[in-house]
Amino acid sequence: MKSFIHSFARYLPPKVVTNNDLAKIMDTSDEWIQKRTGISERRFVEPPTTTSDLAVAASRKTLTQCGGIAPDAIIAATLSPDYDFPGIGVLVQQKLGLPHIPAFDIRNQCSGFLYAVELAAALTAQEKYSNILVVGAEVHSTGLDLTTRGRDIAVLFGDGAGSCLVSSKKPPESSGPIFEVVDSELHSDGEFAKLLWCQHVGSAHFPVRITKQLIEEALVFPSMDGRVVFEHAVKRMVEVSHSLLHKNHMTAEDIRLIIPHQANTRINSLVAKTLEIPEARVMNTIERYGNTTAATIPIGFSHAVEEVQLFPGDKILSCAFGSGFTWGAMVFQVVSH
Template structure:
């Protein structure tokens, strides 16, 4: 009986052309380039113009991933879209993306796992592929944060962190010949703990706020802007990313030393450096992009994967380990051979 595997056959990304440096933010938020770099590692980020939506960014990333996979849109039989910044409350942004790609009637799934959305999406795609129901799945993470940030001094602690962008991969079914050398998704592990949901969240609009989803008072209080307990997030992120990464490698039967490239979620350079320190990983093996893009949430890992391939850091056949942590709290890890 033929055994199958899930392989990442194409990678693509896209960021809007407009760059906002830390010096640009100094004029808005009463912050400094030095303060931002010391605390986050971010130097610049890309923000969309007023007419660009999340699905617009996703479209370009998906087209680039399809080109990299040497495929056409007609080859795709499922879209998994991870985002916390949808085009509209409903329907899901995956449907808008599907229409722009011109591939009606295929399966479309939107997921809301924030910074871990891409790894959740990879895990879901892997399961669908291995079940035999689908052959080529687009997994895309895309965010437009800039339209939802408080760009005044009141919002500087969070507003400096986020950028806009998209990353996508094609996950395809292939025959498994050699478990040791075949390019394939080896494992994924997904976790969540809702007890910490309000440590990193946007309170409004919502249906748990009384008689109205949104009110003038909520807007005046800034409840529609992201809120974060930074210290709590840092402590849990470093602990959980290290734990799940170690577990994924152990289950895959590989040591951390055998991993060629580590692709971490790009929330804060200090978090990634601490995780590397906790696990004894040389920082030279950790590919970071936060300095260029800021935190693009569900897009950071595929965006980084694409950049790493273009830079010649990530090559076919390499062993990759990835981990992410974000709102929910949610966290995840994965090991694959590129």
């Protein structure tokens, strides 16, 4: 049985934060940020906008594009939920007016969208569900240390959302390009969990989850061993992509476009170069939006369907790496346009 992926959409909050804006509040510069990350600007929400609000805004576009197909389940991927609990899935369900349908929450950070599609594709292929709304959304801006102390991480992230519908039956072609998952491969390795994490607020801290000291020591903000993460990201994204292509008897020449997770343009360039995929076939959005973790790949797809001429049979490779460590790759094929 097959599953069909379609109606990609994105929503970015209107507030643009440039590198020069960040340079006004921390010791950094546009040149420093662009050289190390490739990022020129990102979007930040303004109060009272939440992660679920971004998810709903993107999802409404998806549901409009698909011609009114009603989802019978939701899978939401985020590392920045509105609240500690419940997850954003039920909030998206309520705000969209979809009473009583199941809402799953995925916590796989930068790999979250691939994990969500893996689950949605399996459930729809079995015809357990007919149409699953998949959405990745993040609000990073309220959880960053926007000072010189936190600049190495703070300059990387932005807010945004991307969504699509995964269906058990081929939808009307008015939904735009329709894809199917050719194959996928996902991995994780908790040995490296502490090299890219946000330590608090969590139940591992005793006797209470948050104290004044934790805030003063910046332990409530994300931390990362940048060198190790960079090396592992390149290694694992190349490794899993090679493995996936090989077992499906494909080469780089079979790939029309690669839509990688958007963490760093240097990572994406190295991955593409090692895979022997020309830069012209790499979809990058990080210069405009920064790293929106679970939203980067669906945002990339939404740009691809608008900006790239796709034909039936074209294959798209997506790969991601993130906190956990988690990583994976998927090959999508255009079945109609």
